[in-house]
Amino acid sequence: MPFHRLPAAVLVGVLAATLPCICAAQQDTQKEIERYRQLLAEGNPADLFEARGEELWKTPRGPKKASLEQCDLGLGAGVLKGAFAQLPRYFADTDRVQDLESRLVTCRVTLQGIDPAEATRNPFSAPGRPSDMEALASFVAGQSRGMKLAAPLRHEKELEAFRVGEQLFYRRAGPHDFACVSCHGENGKRIRLQELPKLTDPHDAQKIFTTWPAYRVSQGSVRTMQHRLYDCYWQMRHPQMDYTSEASIALEVFMAKYANSGEIQAPGLKR
Amino acid sequence: MKMREVKFVAALALGLVGCAGGVSDDEARARAEQVFRESFTHGNRQMAARVERQDEVQALCSRYRNEPPKDVAEKIEREQAAGIRYPASGKFLGDWRQGERIAQDGYGMRFTDPDTRRPNGGGCYNCHRIAPAEISYGTIGPSLYRFGALRGAGEATQRYAYGKIYDSQAYLACSHMPRFGHNGVLTEEQIMHLVALLLDPDSPVNR
Numbered sequence: 001m002p003f004h005r006l007p008a009a010v011l012v013g014v015l016a017a018t019l020p021c022i023c024a025a026q027q028d029t030q031k032e033i034e035r036y037r038q039l040l041a042e043g044n045p046a047d048l049f050e051a052r053g054e055e056l057w058k059t060p061r062g063p064k065k066a067s068l069e070q071c072d073l074g075l076g077a078g079v080l081k082g083a084f085a086q087l088p089r090y091f092a093d094t095d096r097v098q099d100l101e102s103r104l105v106t107c108r109v110t111l112q113g114i115d116p117a118e119a120t121r122n123p124f125s126a127p128g129r130p131s132d133m134e135a136l137a138s139f140v141a142g143q144s145r146g147m148k149l150a151a152p153l154r155h156e157k158e159l160e161a162f163r164v165g166e167q168l169f170y171r172r173a174g175p176h177d178f179a180c181v182s183c184h185g186e187n188g189k190r191i192r193l194q195e196l197p198k199l200t201d202p203h204d205a206q207k208i209f210t211t212w213p214a215y216r217v218s219q220g221s222v223r224t225m226q227h228r229l230y231d232c233y234w235q236m237r238h239p240q241m242d243y244t245s246e247a248s249i250a251l252e253v254f255m256a257k258y259a260n261s262g263e264i265q266a267p268g269l270k271r
Numbered sequence: 272m273k274m275r276e277v278k279f280v281a282a283l284a285l286g287l288v289g290c291a292g293g294v295s296d297d298e299a300r301a302r303a304e305q306v307f308r309e310s311f312t313h314g315n316r317q318m319a320a321r322v323e324r325q326d327e328v329q330a331l332c333s334r335y336r337n338e339p340p341k342d343v344a345e346k347i348e349r350e351q352a353a354g355i356r357y358p359a360s361g362k363f364l365g366d367w368r369q370g371e372r373i374a375q376d377g378y379g380m381r382f383t384d385p386d387t388r389r390p391n392g393g394g395c396y397n398c399h400r401i402a403p404a405e406i407s408y409g410t411i412g413p414s415l416y417r418f419g420a421l422r423g424a425g426e427a428t429q430r431y432a433y434g435k436i437y438d439s440q441a442y443l444a445c446s447h448m449p450r451f452g453h454n455g456v457l458t459e460e461q462i463m464h465l466v467a468l469l470l471d472p473d474s475p476v477n478r
Contacts, residue, residue, distance in 0.1 A: 156293065159293065160293070160294065160299075160302070163294060163299040163302070163303075164299060164302055164303045164306050166299070167299050167300050167302075167303030167333075168303055168306070168307060170333050170336045170337075171303065171307065171325075171333045172325065172329040172332050172333050173321075173322040173323075173325050173329055174318075174321060174322045174380075175321065175380050175449070175454045175455065175456055176380070176449040176454070176456065177328075177329055177332075177449050177450060177454070178449070179333065181336070181337065182411075182447045183411065185337070185447075186411075188410070189409070189410050189411050190409045190410045190411070191397050191398070191409045191411065192396065192397055192407045192408065192409050193407050193408075194409075196411075233311075234381050234382060234383065235381070237318075237322075237380045237381055238311065238318070238322045238382075239311045239313075239314025239315050239318040239319045239322065239382055240311070240313060240314040240382055241310060241311060242310050242311060242312055242313055245309070245310030245311075246306045246309060246310055247306050247307055247309075247310030247311075248310065250303075250306060
């Protein structure tokens, strides 16, 4: 008898018999992943990036032979503690909304006299080619660890960035019709075994947004929020997103609105 | 009535006024399009052109955040269904073993995938449970395990499965699933292999 013609009661019985085993297998997989995460969390290699970032922060460099210690990350020149917790934000001197990495580039250019192209030349490390940006971002983020995210979203341009980010979040394009919302619009979903946050849900957003930059075991390096977005668009079959582009910052502002009041746990640790 | 008022009332009538940030949705959308164009400037120009220009379905689904009103949904489904090219042979079933490889493979059309001679993958396991041996599967789409066993493997189901993979939005407007045939990601032959993976009685999906 073809399977689909079996009486409904038998089908229900078959389903009832197979479901517990499917669920148990899923739970085991989930448990294994949790155990793996715990093992990883006992020592976060991001510590090394923070230490290198601190050294980069304090060492005079560039044509102006200046350190970054007078960098204004939004709370005034030289204020590190808690600055990351209030990004992205509008900066009057550049007249635009900036995230951590965009602002670090500004400081390297204005304080140290580094050429803008040079300052953004190597944002994402590769084996044997470490990135100063990854180290600096780790260091500055770590200075807000334990604080609550409080991206301002008050200035007219911050509000505009939110609206633009919102449009981009839902914008479907390319050969696969993907948008951010394709993967981040529902609770409890996965790609393969990787859990996906619903980024418009404060519960998920507060937990996830606050863990970037993060050391990624699969990549053997700290990766920044800029890299996270670049990597998402890669998977979405878009061309490479420009480093610190306006779209990337608009998306960060959009995400920050839902992540606000989440506790900063950056640099985090991920698969 | 002044022109500005007319525009405001028109926007209100369309339910498009959402004024946080001081701009209407139409203005925010126009601004976002400009920002988008200016944010992907260093990559391959052909790729950039393809994502800058949304087709009508992409634009509608973006605008309605994947929840189009009934009339829009019906229009999308009707037009997408009309665009499905079924195999001229009248056959829908390929080889399930090749289907499994295509379902596993996520290669293709990313900016680091330079080899255009290598066929694209479907990446089906990213979102679906399919054959039981693969436990690393995603959950964005429904489980397809026992698809043929539960639905029957007759011609109607074969045709449905082919059409769904070719253009998911012929059946559900603004589905998250890529339109693999419509957008030229997978070939007719590849889709037939995937149909076999789902429906062949010998496929591990149904055994």
